[in-house]
Amino acid sequence: MSDKLVNGTCSSNGNGNGNGDASNKKCNGTRKEVRVWCDGCYDMVHFGHANSLRQAKALGDKVIVGIHTDEEITKHKGPPVFTEEERVKMVKGIKWVDEVVLGAPYVTTLEVLDQNDCDFCVHGDDITMTAEGVDTYHLVKSANRYKEVKRTAGVSTTDLVGRMLLLTRNHFRQGSAEYDIEKEAAKLLKIQQLQSRLGSSNMGQDSAAKSPWTGCSQFLPTTQKIIQFSDGKSPNPGDKIVYVAGAFDLFHVGHLDFLEKARKLGDYLIVGLHTDPVVNSYKGSNYPIMNLHERVLSVLACKFVNEVVIGAPYCVTEELLDHFKIDVVCHGRTPIALEDGKVDPYAVPKTRAIFELIDSGNDMTTERIVERIILHRLEYERRNQAKEKKEIEAFEALQRQKQTQKAG
Numbered sequence: 001m002s003d004k005l006v007n008g009t010c011s012s013n014g015n016g017n018g019n020g021d022a023s024n025k026k027c028n029g030t031r032k033e034v035r036v037w038c039d040g041c042y043d044m045v046h047f048g049h050a051n052s053l054r055q056a057k058a059l060g061d062k063v064i065v066g067i068h069t070d071e072e073i074t075k076h077k078g079p080p081v082f083t084e085e086e087r088v089k090m091v092k093g094i095k096w097v098d099e100v101v102l103g104a105p106y107v108t109t110l111e112v113l114d115q116n117d118c119d120f121c122v123h124g125d126d127i128t129m130t131a132e133g134v135d136t137y138h139l140v141k142s143a144n145r146y147k148e149v150k151r152t153a154g155v156s157t158t159d160l161v162g163r164m165l166l167l168t169r170n171h172f173r174q175g176s177a178e179y180d181i182e183k184e185a186a187k188l189l190k191i192q193q194l195q196s197r198l199g200s201s202n203m204g205q206d207s208a209a210k211s212p213w214t215g216c217s218q219f220l221p222t223t224q225k226i227i228q229f230s231d232g233k234s235p236n237p238g239d240k241i242v243y244v245a246g247a248f249d250l251f252h253v254g255h256l257d258f259l260e261k262a263r264k265l266g267d268y269l270i271v272g273l274h275t276d277p278v279v280n281s282y283k284g285s286n287y288p289i290m291n292l293h294e295r296v297l298s299v300l301a302c303k304f305v306n307e308v309v310i311g312a313p314y315c316v317t318e319e320l321l322d323h324f325k326i327d328v329v330c331h332g333r334t335p336i337a338l339e340d341g342k343v344d345p346y347a348v349p350k351t352r353a354i355f356e357l358i359d360s361g362n363d364m365t366t367e368r369i370v371e372r373i374i375l376h377r378l379e380y381e382r383r384n385q386a387k388e389k390k391e392i393e394a395f396e397a398l399q400r401q402k403q404t405q406k407a408g
Contacts, residue, residue: 066104245272254364272312
């Protein structure tokens, strides 16, 4: 385990008792640096993953993230949506992550904690299991080198995949139905008929008779959650302020590379997020896959982003540029849809000669992700059915154990 110090030095090489909770340990009167280990698939990284890592960071000084290989994930869970290179890049882009290690074992061992100088492991309060149904954290739990944080309700990779496959639109309802997660009767009937023919599951879209961890639940956005994700820092005097705008739906490696390049054009990066109806007007179908509240947290978790404008106007206006004192406005190489088919949304910054096109060098798009999912539809459905079955069995066993302990 690590004996690095926050302020000072120490020659000790671990306490030798196997207990990794070293948060109160001191050397020469100086607090020891606490290194926290997190691991997982991190496939289709979303704000739920980011929130878990945020909570982990609060328990120590450094967060080291171990990522499973494609081979390990396929063996225990089924094929990942993203490659291991893409998953590593996404996790590195999260603001609370300090180091990333590829090739973490599916079952977390004491050896992997020690090899990476980590004091303990942190995971959400759901259960992850191997293909054989073994708790992947049983070793570190037994050694008292495991801590739990709250899982983010209302989002899971299973749920997001389900939205893509079923082409649901209920995740961005507006007006009085904005927070209603019930499906439209006609849509539900159509989906049930399709599932009856294919023998497929609801893929996380049904909260009834589902795993308590991957079943769909309602995501309730709060100001507190936004504050937790936000830097809360204003630009310094003289900072060069860069502005970009878009949907940033299913935040992915293409977005990440684009934002990294945009950030290099200045000192402070502001991202304007379009509302769900606006995104749907230029994307069509059931886009955006993630609603505005979800997209806000996904973008705020990115280490290159300083601020987010929630519900930014589609056309970049004089008022917006003046209010935020923007020096540069950027857009990627994707086509720019005209507002009402006539108005260039970047006409004002172009007139001011502050508009720049950026080539991120990455051709990943939200549409390509959806294409991947649809191409491997049956594989993902089988994967999630098996996952849900194991989780339900584990949850029921846990409930029986609690009841037995109460009775005793």
